[in-house]
Amino acid sequence: MTEEQKELFRKAVLRVLDANRTRYGLGLSAVGHLLTQFGFGQAKSEELAEAVDYLERKGLVIEVMKSVNRSNRAWRIEEAGIAYLDEGR
């Protein structure tokens, strides 16, 4: 992916997490599946993990369930993430 594509992909990941206003977080597989609702095809797990890590470093998402088992990890959007998406609109 080019830098521009990566940016679009990260935004789409953020949009999926933005739609989740529940008390639970979403795991990588779930985010990958739900990305199709925002026009993205099934993403590679490495690309997803990289995007989520990036968003977490930027403070836009937060890991709500830290686990050694990668498939059991889950994330939620932060207020900063919601604000970031709103700015782009």
Place this chain on the structure above:
Amino acid sequence: MKTLPEDRQAAIFEYAREHTLEETAKWLKDDGFQTSRSALSEFVSWYGLQEQLRKNEGTVNQLLEKLKEGNPDYSEEWLQKAGHIFFSALAIEEKDSLTWKRTQDARTRQEALRLARDQFERETCELFLKWRADQESNRIAEMNMPNEERIKLLRRHWFKDVDELEKSGTVKLPE
């Protein structure tokens, strides 16, 4: 659009489900709300997913309550972790069901189309054989006159019963 009141968001989502994005944008514009096609598309995706996840949250909450009832020694932390896992699993399960349903709907439509085409081809061949065996039809078909005239004669020959029925006044055929 995400900051609009909840009932307004629900109304827009419902309208968008039954109309195209262009129609929905025009409907909103007529109501004094200007938005772009892309913003509208994003809102519809966001709202639909949000509703789905909200329902899933209810399902997971119920499931955890049942678990708690049957196993009072489970810790809150354990239940919370289970909640995250169930919630993610449910999102994948539902999405898979939707994808499967869409695929099945497309397959059903294709199959119906294939059956209709088969039926049309078979009936056309049957009619050809029937007409080919009819001497009067062959005589008309071989007449030296324009197609339009031969079609008129064939029609009169093949549908004379219908014409007579109509003339009798007992039935009125649609125009």
